Amino acid sequence: MACRLADSGFTVKVMSSNLRAPIHGHRFVSTFPTGTSYLMWETLPLCKSNHQRYTIPLRRGKTVKSVASPATEPNPLDSAEQRKELCESYGFRQIGEPLPDDITLKNIIDTLPKTVFEIDNTKAWKSVLISATSYALGLFMISKSPWYLLPLSWAWTGTAVTGFFVIGHDCAHKSFSKNKLLEDIVGTLAFLPLIYPYEPWRFKHDRHHAKTNMLDEDTAWHPVMKTKFDESPIFQKAIIYGYGPIRPIMSISHWLIWHFDLNKFRPNEIGRVKVSLACVIAFMAIGWPLIIYKTGIVGWIKFWLMPWLGYHFWMSTFTMVHHTAPHIPFKSSEEWNAAKAQLNGTVHCDYPKWIEILCHDINVHIPHHVSSRIPSYNLRAAHKSLQENWGKYLNEASWNWRLMKTILTICHLYNEERNYISFEEVAPEISQPITFLKQVMPDYA
Incomplete structure (x- = not known):
């Protein structure tokens, strides 16, 4: 799990053979200021992340080793608060939780x-x-x-x-x-x-x-x-x-x-x-x-x-x-x-x-x-x-208008991590039709 230590500015990743499942919603602590660090953690409700990183306050607890690694972002559909935000953004009344794999x-x-x-x-x-x-x-x-x-x-x-x-x-x-x-x-x-x-x-x-x-x-x-x-x-x-x-x-x-x-x-x-x-x-x-x-x-x-x-x-x-x-x-x-x-x-x-x-x-x-x-x-x-x-x-x-605007201006090219990429992102020089839609279509749901 990638995160950022408060006041340190480097990215770390949990590496522990004792952890069988992904560590979602835990608080970590650094015992060393720089370089390879040991982190201590304790269970905490899942924190919201919009930028693929976590800010970590220092506390006592159990130590696990970490190494530098690129940050990753949790699935936003796992959080009720984030699903609500996506509803408002996309024009939905409800966005469903991810269905368990065993169903x-x-x-x-x-x-x-x-x-x-x-x-x-x-x-x-x-x-x-x-x-x-x-x-x-x-x-x-x-x-x-x-x-x-x-x-x-x-x-x-x-x-x-x-x-x-x-x-x-x-x-x-x-x-x-x-x-x-x-x-x-x-x-x-x-x-x-x-x-x-x-x-x-x-x-x-x-x-x-x-x-x-x-x-x-x-x-x-x-x-x-x-x-x-x-x-x-x-x-x-x-x-x-x-x-x-x-x-x-x-x-x-x-x-x-x-x-x-x-x-x-x-x-x-x-x-x-x-x-x-x-x-x-x-x-x-x-x-x-x-x-x-x-x-x-x-x-x-x-x-x-x-x-x-x-x-x-x-x-x-x-x-x-x-x-x-x-x-x-x-x-x-x-x-x-x-x-x-x-x-x-x-x-x-x-x-x-x-x-x-x-x-x-x-x-x-x-x-x-x-x-x-x-x-x-x-x-x-x-x-x-x-x-x-x-x-x-x-x-x-x-x-509603926002629902249609979301589909017409965002849902274009396939991307493995993000599902969709807009034409504006990959070909801005010829994407004037999409820019026009963004300007003229209402935003209200």
Whole structure:
């Protein structure tokens, strides 16, 4: 344990064969003014360190030998006071304590009520009715709104069509119906207005759940590797924009890159992928010309493109908030721990009530990662159970400006010790987009 002796100015490290565990929260004493020193210690509550060193008052006690060594910093998540400070800084309501290493995902799942896994056909079809009705209302609003109210109509309709995604999402996780063929049909149809091929998304998304917050293997968003950033000087500015100002619609790029390339899928998946791609192509070949024939190009923009962009805003935002924060690590496959990734590495975020209703509680996201078999209409009951049994380990927030500012201006490049490094730190000469965001985005939570 590195520390600094009061009035001496040199760094020392505890070296004792009798100490089996790291010495956190101990007070040390020097018996020699310079050089190699002997330190005496006694138990003390963990002191707060912001600069990787400790100031040590002199007292009597038991001696242990020390040598000069670079200072190290304790994990700030171990301290309740520091977690509270991080909450205020990042825009969180609660930052969870680190989950103990001996807790498994099965331990967590076993505490959930069995009722949260039950499929209820009435509730499932009620969600379909809500999405279909709200989407139809949105299209009606677009058709009747004057130009200055169109943004509100687009916001409603884009949020409503996001509900279709959540229904397809449940189908892909086999938590919509006991009839699996029906699930695949409903999932495919729900994804069509979004131009999302259902089967490619399902295969990709299953890997996200199996490898959540695994640095290279997770198929959702993860930090940029600094080596890759350095290797692509031509694209560095584009990467900065993609992880900065335009990140709230970057799921468009993710949609295009991940779902239409047959080389990204296993041989036994290709057949189903082709069927989904054929459905999407057929929808575009029939639906788009029909919209243009009835309403013109401007109508296609008003009735399809703008709500589609609204959907991608939510798709990008939800995905960012679910797993991205300065204190949430991405781990290599060797260090990865399933329970920590799913419980500790997922964020619950509260949005305005109308968004929660139209999007079928998809942002009650921690129980969904604990077990993807939980239907969306049971997520709140499952989250309540997790709060009762594992509440101190949960990351929770309400959607706010500071939360978004933290993600857009800090969570960029991967760093083993710090999790994230901002583009401003490694490439300040081309990071004006990030500097601009820091200046214009509000700080209030």
